[in-house]
Amino acid sequence: MASLTARHPLAERATLGIEMPGATHLELIDGARIFTVMPFRGQGKALLQKLKRSKSLSLRTVGPDDWIVVAADKVPDIDPAQALVVDQSHGRCLFRLGGPRALALLMKGVGVYLDGAFPVGSSANMLFGHISINLARIDEESFELIVMRSYAESLLHDLKLAGREFGLSFAISER
Structure with missing residues (x-):
């Protein structure tokens, strides 16, 4: 029997990419x-x-x-x-954003000044544009975003738009 958590909701529609060294990179974490x-x-x-x-x-x-x-x-x-x-695995999705410009990319969409006020290990609920997320800082250059499944496609779109100037790459990876 198939499980609702078997595939990320964007797994079939997202274009697969590779992470470029030193680039800002977005991963859709399948199976979180x-x-x-x-x-x-x-x-x-x-x-x-x-x-x-x-x-x-x-x-x-x-x-x-x-x-x-x-x-x-x-x-x-x-x-x-x-x-x-x-x-909540069936109703929420996990994205990982990392790289040298990840913080700058996030600050284009959130109403919180994250630099210096959001240390490694922090997490909080906030909006990215109009989408509610839970943001966690994993290390100096890496963040994880949890979003409701029905907003995953909109969040991906908004992150890709915000990341254009940073050469954002993206891919799907398994947990």
């Missing part, structure tokens, strides 16, 4: 596992520490005691008495 995690009252601090220790998870803040977890391949190991965990 994305979960919403909301701890129950009094469980937040302990659960946060447990999630931060995990090497196979990437944690993004959405709000107080409300997180998005990107997992390598499986559901996070969370006690059902500690938190509500909802698989």
